[in-house]
Amino acid sequence: MDHAAAAPAPHHETATGLDTFKLGFWTFIGSETLFFGSLIATYMVYKGQSVRGPYPSDVFDIPLTSISTFVLLMSSLMMVLALAAVQRGDRKGTLTWLLATAGFGAIFLGFQSYEFTHFYHEGLTLGTNLFGSSFFVLTGFHGAHVTIGVIWLMALWVQALRGKLGQADAVKVEVAGLYWHFVDIVWIVIFTLVYLLE
Amino acid sequence: MATAEATIRTAAEPKSGIWSWITTVDHKRIGIMYGVTALAFFLIGGIEALLIRIQLAKPENDFLSAEVYNQMFTMHGTTMIFLFAMPIFVALFNYIVPLQIGARDVAFPRLNALSYWIFLLGGLFLNASFLFGAAPNAGWFGYAPLTSTTYSPGLNIDFWAVGLQILGVSSIMGGVNFITTIINLRAPGMTLMRMPLFTWMTFVTSFLLITALPVLAVGLFFLSFDRFYGTNFYVANAGGEPILWQHLFWIFGHPEVYILILPAFGIISDVLPTFARKPLFGYALVVYSGVLIAFISWGVWAHHMFATGLGPIADSFFAITTMIVGIPTGVKIFNWLATLWGGKIKFTTAMLFAIGLIPLFTMGGVSGMHHASPPADLQQTDTYYVVAHFHYVILGGVAMGIFSGIYYWFPKITGKFLDETLGKWHFWLFVIGVNLTFFPMHFAGLLGMPRRTFTYSAELNLQTYNMIETIGGFVTAIATLVFIWNVVRSLRKGEAAGANPWGAHTLEWATTSPPPEYNFAELPEIRSREPLWDHPEDYDAQAQIVTHEIHMPSPSFWPLLTAIGVTVTFGLMMTKLWWPPLIGLAWTAIAVMNWAYEPASKH
Numbered sequence: 001m002d003h004a005a006a007a008p009a010p011h012h013e014t015a016t017g018l019d020t021f022k023l024g025f026w027t028f029i030g031s032e033t034l035f036f037g038s039l040i041a042t043y044m045v046y047k048g049q050s051v052r053g054p055y056p057s058d059v060f061d062i063p064l065t066s067i068s069t070f071v072l073l074m075s076s077l078m079m080v081l082a083l084a085a086v087q088r089g090d091r092k093g094t095l096t097w098l099l100a101t102a103g104f105g106a107i108f109l110g111f112q113s114y115e116f117t118h119f120y121h122e123g124l125t126l127g128t129n130l131f132g133s134s135f136f137v138l139t140g141f142h143g144a145h146v147t148i149g150v151i152w153l154m155a156l157w158v159q160a161l162r163g164k165l166g167q168a169d170a171v172k173v174e175v176a177g178l179y180w181h182f183v184d185i186v187w188i189v190i191f192t193l194v195y196l197l198e
Numbered sequence: 199m200a201t202a203e204a205t206i207r208t209a210a211e212p213k214s215g216i217w218s219w220i221t222t223v224d225h226k227r228i229g230i231m232y233g234v235t236a237l238a239f240f241l242i243g244g245i246e247a248l249l250i251r252i253q254l255a256k257p258e259n260d261f262l263s264a265e266v267y268n269q270m271f272t273m274h275g276t277t278m279i280f281l282f283a284m285p286i287f288v289a290l291f292n293y294i295v296p297l298q299i300g301a302r303d304v305a306f307p308r309l310n311a312l313s314y315w316i317f318l319l320g321g322l323f324l325n326a327s328f329l330f331g332a333a334p335n336a337g338w339f340g341y342a343p344l345t346s347t348t349y350s351p352g353l354n355i356d357f358w359a360v361g362l363q364i365l366g367v368s369s370i371m372g373g374v375n376f377i378t379t380i381i382n383l384r385a386p387g388m389t390l391m392r393m394p395l396f397t398w399m400t401f402v403t404s405f406l407l408i409t410a411l412p413v414l415a416v417g418l419f420f421l422s423f424d425r426f427y428g429t430n431f432y433v434a435n436a437g438g439e440p441i442l443w444q445h446l447f448w449i450f451g452h453p454e455v456y457i458l459i460l461p462a463f464g465i466i467s468d469v470l471p472t473f474a475r476k477p478l479f480g481y482a483l484v485v486y487s488g489v490l491i492a493f494i495s496w497g498v499w500a501h502h503m504f505a506t507g508l509g510p511i512a513d514s515f516f517a518i519t520t521m522i523v524g525i526p527t528g529v530k531i532f533n534w535l536a537t538l539w540g541g542k543i544k545f546t547t548a549m550l551f552a553i554g555l556i557p558l559f560t561m562g563g564v565s566g567m568h569h570a571s572p573p574a575d576l577q578q579t580d581t582y583y584v585v586a587h588f589h590y591v592i593l594g595g596v597a598m599g600i601f602s603g604i605y606y607w608f609p610k611i612t613g614k615f616l617d618e619t620l621g622k623w624h625f626w627l628f629v630i631g632v633n634l635t636f637f638p639m640h641f642a643g644l645l646g647m648p649r650r651t652f653t654y655s656a657e658l659n660l661q662t663y664n665m666i667e668t669i670g671g672f673v674t675a676i677a678t679l680v681f682i683w684n685v686v687r688s689l690r691k692g693e694a695a696g697a698n699p700w701g702a703h704t705l706e707w708a709t710t711s712p713p714p715e716y717n718f719a720e721l722p723e724i725r726s727r728e729p730l731w732d733h734p735e736d737y738d739a740q741a742q743i744v745t746h747e748i749h750m751p752s753p754s755f756w757p758l759l760t761a762i763g764v765t766v767t768f769g770l771m772m773t774k775l776w777w778p779p780l781i782g783l784a785w786t787a788i789a790v791m792n793w794a795y796e797p798a799s800k801h
Contacts, residue, residue, distance in 0.1 A: 015384040020305050024378040030406040031370050038416035038446065042431070051437040127428030130437050137423060155791065 025175045027183050036186050039141060041119065043134040043194060050129035056198045059119050068111035069191045071147075075104035076184045081120045086160075090168040094160045098173075101180065102153040105146055112143050142190060145183045152176050219341045221753035223307035224526035226717060228314050229293030230611070232285050237682075239281035242325070244678060246274035251635070251671040254664050256658040256745055262456055265654035267639050268335040269354070273325075275338030276358070279458070280365050281321045281716025287461040288313070290603050291376055291400045293611060297706035297713060298397045300385025300721045305378035308793060309371050315761030316368035323765060324361035327354065334358035337650060339451065340421070342432035342443035349426050356772045358423045364768050366411045366418070373407030385705075387724030391485070393705040395478060396487050396603075399464025409496075410453035417446030426774045437547060439501040441506060448499040456495040459559075459591065460488055462599020466552040469602050472702040473549035474541025476639070477728055480533040487526035494523040504572040505579045513572040520570040524637055527563060531556060546700070547621030554629060558594025562587055565640065575621055580650070583643030589636045601628070608685075611701050613711045614692030620684040625675035638663040697739030703728035708737035719744045749799045756793035765787050 078101040085093030116136070127148045149190055156176055159165045165173070219227060249270050253262040262270065292310065304310050327333045332353040336344050345355045380401045384393070393401075420431035421443065428727055430436035432443050471478045478484060500508060500516040510514075534556055541550070565587035569575045578584055601624070608616045639647070642663040648652060654660060698707035707730055711720050719742035726732040767782025 012380040015388070016382055018382060019383050020378055023382055023463050024305055024374055027374045027377045027408060028370075031374070033413035034409050035416060038413050038449075039617075042416070042420070042442065042446075046438070046440065049437040053433075126423070127430065130430055133423070133429035133438075134430055134438075137419065138430065151787070153795070 007120055009188070011038070019056065020100075021081070022171060022175055022178070025178055027139060032182065036138075039134075040189060040193060041136045042100055043138050046130040046134045047160075049186075050131045052129050053112060054124045054128070054131070056123050056131060056135075056194075059122050060195055060198060061115070061118075062195055065115065065195050067193065068108050068115075068188065071104050071111070072108045072184055072187055075101050075108065076108070076181050078104060078158050079180045083170070083173050083177050086165060086170045087167060088171045091160060091163070093163075095157065096163060098157045102150045102157065105150045105153070105180075109146055109150070112146075131166075140192065142183070142186055145186075149180050149183055151186065200271050212357055218753065219760055221755045223303070223311050223751050223753055223757070224566075224612075225292045225296050225307065225310060225715065226715075228310050229289045229291075231314055232292060232317070235314075235321070236282050236286035236289060239277050239321060240286070241678070241682075242281055243274050244279035244675065246270045246504060247279065248671055248675060250274060251668040253630055253652060253655070254667040256665065257654050257658070257661050261655055264593030264652040268650075269333040272334045272337050272358075273328075273651060276334060276362075277325065278592075279338060281317075281324070281453070283458050283592070283600070284328065284369065285317055286600055287403070287458075287782075288317075288372055290396070290461070290465070290607065291372075294607060294706055295376065295397050296379065296383070297709065297717055298394045298485060298704055299383060299388055300381060300705050300724065301379065301383040303749070303751060304375050305383055306375050308480050308754050308757050308798070309375050311370045311754070311757035312760055313364075313372040313375070315758045315763055316364060316371075319761055319765040320361055320364035320368065322497050323364060324357060324768060327357035327361075330357075332357060334361075339447055340443075342421065342424075342440040343434065345421060345425075345443075346432060346598045355781035356422075356425060359418050359425070360768045360771055363418045363422070363574060364765055366415050367764055369407050370411045370415075373404040374412070376404040377408070380404075385721045385724055388705075389724075391482065392724060392727045394464075394691065395467030395481075395484060396461070396464040397486075399467070399488055402488050403460045406453045406457045406460075406495070410450045410457065413441060414450035414454075417450065417778040420446070422771060426771055427776070439476075441503075442702050444503055444506065444737060445499070448502045449496075452499040453492075453495045455588075455591075456491055458596045458622070459599075461626065462555065462596050462603075463488065465599045465603040465606070466534065466555055467530075468702075468704060469548050469606050469678070470537050472606075472700050472730075473544045473546055473552075474538050475538055475544075475701075476541040477731075478533070479536035479539075480529075481727060484530055485531040490526040494526070498523055499568060505576045516532060517570055517572055521567065522583065523569075524563060524567055546604045546605070547616070547625055548605035548617055548700075550625045551598045553606065553623070555595055555598035555602070558598060558629070558632070559591055562590030562592075562594050565590065578643065580641035580648060582639040582647040582649060585649060586636050586639035586643060589632070589639075593632045593636070597628075597707070601625075607689070607706075609695030610706055610711050610713075612689060612692070612725065613695055614688050615695050615699065616684050616692065617689045620680055620687070624677050624681045624684060627673055627680060629675055631670050631672075634673055635667045636670070638666050642667075645744050677682070698730065703731040705729060705737075706737075709742070715747045716744075716750060718742065742743055751799050754793070755794060756789055756796060760786060760789040760793060763787075 014023075016023070078097050082094060082097035082101055085091075085097055116139075119132075122133075126132055126136050155177060156165060156173060159169075159172075219231065220575045222228065222231075236415050249262060250267070253259050253267055253270075292304070294683060324334070330353055334340070334357055335354045336350060336358070340355065343349060345359075346470075346783055379394070380397060390398075410566075420429070423429040423653075424431050425435060432440045434440060465482055467478055497519040498516060501520045504513060538553070565583065567583065569587060603618050605621055608614070641662050645660060646658055647660050647663070654664075675685060695711050697710050699711070700707070704717075705721070705724075706713075708721075722733075722736040730737050761783055763786030765782075767779050767786055770778035770782050
């Protein structure tokens with residue numbers, strides 16, 4: 001995470017007019033789509049191939065997961081509000097909405113922990129069957145990404161608290177937002193393909 | 199007129215000594231570190247090759263046991279691809295691309311340093327396996343279920359999966375860095391279609407890196423989770439499919455070989471015009487064909503799997519796409535030939551390697567096309583015919599491009615020429631050695647010499663072929679020694695080289711040899727593809743006057759600490775416990791946080 005706006009001097013013009021950090025991060029998101037794409041593709045290929053249970057329909061609680069999905073989706077809204085606050089130099093709004101985004105993300109992680117524990121008690125582990133392996137690895141990597149996002153947002157929140165996240169630093173929040181929205185979109189895909197299409 | 203140093207603002211850090219190298223974020227120094235490290239691994243991979251050739255020199259030989267032989271061919275492939283070929287191109291991407299686009303450094307200098315340190319640590323990690331007598335031994339392609347704990351219970355594959363996982367992070371970060379650099383840091387007037395071909399191919403290769411390496415990462419996570427945490431991704435009796443590994447590996451693996459060859463194509467596309475004193479023929483076609491090769495390379499992977507029973511529809515699809523991918527390559531060959539035609543050719547060593555690539559790579563391409571036919575491939579697969587094919591494209595293509603680039607850019611990097619006489623000895627010994635080793639393999643392969651086996655029966659009557667191949671290996675080794683001697687000697691007392699000793703046309707030659715820390719004082723607006731040929735009056739390297747403050751990125755040790763964190767995180771997976779990697783993650787997180795709070799430039 002290199003917070004230089006453009007290398008080497010911050011006021012240097014870039015060939016496209018785009019911020020270098022933002023451009024670099026979009027590129028990284030590109031690689032992440034291949035990463036999650038491969039994990040999702042594997043889940044789809046292995047769907048229905050487990051030779052023993054528990055099977056998805058034995059353990060999934062769609063209403064509950066719908067709530068956590070909604071929470072994560074709302075966190076993206078909070079993120080948009082946080083960015084708007086930073087861009088207009090609203091310190092109080094920045095603090096509120098960054099905390100709210102991180103908070104909703106943490107609530108999502110809480111739901112995930114509950115769900116994983118519940119599945120474990122139903123007899124589903126990493127090694128039980130193909131469903132356990134592919135499900136836990138896919139959602140586990142996603143959860144790890146959310147966790148990193150929450151930490152990142154809290155670090156930005158601390159910066160804002162110290163008065164170091166002004167309008168000139170808006171791109172830092174924008175890039176964190178880019179990451180956060182990406183992780184949210186990945187979850188929408190996972191929720192659709194893994195939970196709803198079951 | 200000397201350049202004015204007074205207004206360059208850099209942190210007051212020492213410019214010499216080991217600490218300055220450990221904390222450097224200068225693309226030129228990072229390039230040198232990549233180059234030296236890659237060449238060291240080249241020698242290790244070469245020794246592994248010689249050991250293989252000694253074992254195969256006669257049938258039923260007992261120079262190496264089967265187990266050691268398996269470790270040799272696995273580490274030879276893994277080392278040459280991941281620890282030599284990829285990093286040596288990154289060395290040149292690092293040193294040359296910012297100069298070619300008129301930039302002062304790459305987009306993310308500390309990320310650049312991170313990529314280097316991760317590469318070094320990953321390479322050391324992989325080779326540390328030798329200390330445990332457990333070097334990887336299931337081939338550089340590590341097929342499941344051989345790599346499962348059932349069939350490979352030792353540490354060998356643990357080292358392999360974890361080592362490659364570490365190295366992958368380096369490549370992805372590098373890809374992100376170079377894409378951003380090339381898009382955003384070009385000097386005014388340097389449009390995409392005015393960029394030198396080496397920069398163009400770096401750009402295309404970087405897209406392949408960021409898309410192919412994540413797929414390998416997923417395949418390796420599945421393998422390591424199967425081995426460490428009991429998952430079932432490749433476990434057949436849980437319903438898993440070992441062939442999933444092959445798909446994931448080759449979806450990475452085929453773009454990977456284009457990651458290897460496209461930079462070589464880029465290098466000779468810059469070298470041939472210089473020593474033919476003519477612009478590259480069909481610049482746009484050479485660019486577009488490179489882009490097309492990259493796209494199509496995504497659709498050919500299962501040609502590595504024709505013998506796995508995919509079925510006639512899959513076989514036909516991949517046969518057709520594989521044949522199609524040869525077309526843009528052919529386009530490049532014709533453009534290079536047309537560049538030479540009518541030119542005033544100067545046969546420097548760099549030029550010899552560049553010209554030599556054309557026929558030798560073509561030979562490898564032709565045998566590759568033979569593999570494209572599934573019925574023909576069913577005979578060729580797993581024989582030395584395949585070994586002949588890929589060594590012709592790698593040694594005849596990739597290595598020729600690398601050596602051409604080294605002889606071409608050595609004067610820019612060091613301010614001294616490599617000796618031309620020694621260079622010509624290197625070239626001819628290399629060409630003879632490579633052909634002696636790999637040409638007979640076409641025949642030996644079709645006559646039944648199997649791959650990946652430590653010995654062969656005398657009844658196969660292939661000992662003469664094998665003996666010639668081994669002799670060729672030693673000729674190539676001598677060529678390499680000549681090259682090393684040339685490098686060492688030239689560094690000490692090579693002939694001095696000026697800013698543009700070859701009379702070349704691209705921007706890296708518009709500054710001194712070696713360049714100052716800030717690369718260029720001022721650059722006039724770029725107005726053509728061959729700025730130094732079309733507007734030489736604009737580019738006097740010696741008359742650079744620094745007229746304003748130049749802010750250079752400051753050195754940092756957080757990249758090295760982060761690299762250690764990444765290595766420790768993955769390495770601790772080998773404990774097979776879930777919590778040790780979290781220690782590594784915590785270390786990495788702390789290093790990254792400090793990195794993030796450190797200003798890029800301390801001014």
